[in-house]
Amino acid sequence: MPKKLPFDTIAEFIHSLGERGKTAKALDINPRTLTTRLENPATFTLAELQRVAEYGHTDLMTVTMLADHQIKNPIDPPAPALGRPARQH
Structure with missing residues (x-):
């Protein structure tokens, strides 16, 4: 049974x-x-x-499930750091 988290998407969860930069390092990715990955969670590997x-x-x-929800309901990922504006597309 999955845990209930106060987030709907994997981008929000990772942002939390x-x-x-520290999160990327901990996940061993650039x-x-x-x-x-936050913009397009379908690109996440299983690892x-x-x-x-x-x-x-x-x-x-x-x-x-968070990644799947975001794939089905795309969002603009949260800004890279609290208080910073989101990157413009």
Whole structure:
């Protein structure tokens, strides 16, 4: 059974984990790659989703469901850091 989190998307969940550069390092991916994943969660690998789950102290099913929800309901990812404006497309 997946955990109930106060987020609807994987982008919101990852944003809640802290500064994006530190999160990318903890997930063992380049910060630019993390930005790509947040914009298009279909690009996450299974291994990356597992690392997100471990780093966020949750389970793989939960992060997979968050990613799936975002794929079906696209959003603009949160700004890279609190108080900073989102990157313009």
